[in-house]
Amino acid sequence: MSAHKHDSTKDHRSNASGERTAAGTKRLPQQDPSGLLALQCSVGNAAVVRMIQRTDGIADRVRQRNNASRAHSPRLREQAAGGRGQPSYTDAPERGFWDGNSRFPYRAGVQDNLFNPLLDAATGLYNCPRCNKQVPRHPARPSDNYITVEHKIPFRQWIMDHAEPDQDGKITTDAASKAYSDESNLQALCRDCNSSLGGDQNTFV
Structure with a gap:
């Protein structure tokens, strides 16, 4: 009888690495939630982490581009020397502020003038006045030539200045x-003529 005595220590064991039931199956150890999050970030969410890093890189390049544009503005350099705040693009569009790219309708009377x-x-x-051709104000067909408004200095630079x-x-x-x-x-x-000077096709009004 002693030879077949049940050894409970073999069937009911628990330690830091896990537990075994009476059937001998291993039960998963309890994990620290912070450890699971770390594991997800390192393995399961690696692609998400890479995407966030790429997005941050793009945002940095946009900010560098905007800072470079402001640095080349004579008006802004003058304001900086005088201690005034510098006009700036917003990193993200804000209601009521120019996004650094958008066009606007011409104000009333400008085209007539x-x-x-x-x-x-x-x-x-x-x-x-450039090629002496006679053209209509509104084209009958999309391919027709017509009179347009052109910015002598690119509008983004002009607005910044x-x-x-x-x-x-x-x-x-x-x-x-x-x-x-x-x-x-x-x-x-x-x-x-406007197009030949580098104007954007199909945006003339």
Whole structure:
């Protein structure tokens, strides 16, 4: 009888590495929740970690680009020397502030002021001051040439140099819109001439 005596110490054991039931199956050890999170970050979520790192890298490049643009602005350098806050792009779009890229509709009367002096009353067409072609104000077909507005200095640079910043040094959408429609930086050209100077196709108004 003693030879077949049940040894409970072999069937019911527990230690730091786990437990065995009476059936001999191993029960998983309890884990520290913080340890599981660490394991997920190192193994299960490695792809997510890499994606976040790539996103942070892109954001850094955007901020560096915006800082470089501001550094080349004569107006901003002058303001910095005078101790005024510098206008800036916002890292993320904020309501009421220019995002550093958006265009605006031209303010009322701007197009008429630019186009009317070029109007040929006899033909009802506009004379392009660069190529002397006569073109309509509105094209009958998408492929037709027509009169457009061109920024002499690229509008993003012009806004950065001339838009009045708010007290925090940011450019509001209203200030950016005013600078965008500043007639001293605008001229009327036909679409073909505008495009040849580097204007964006299909964005002329």
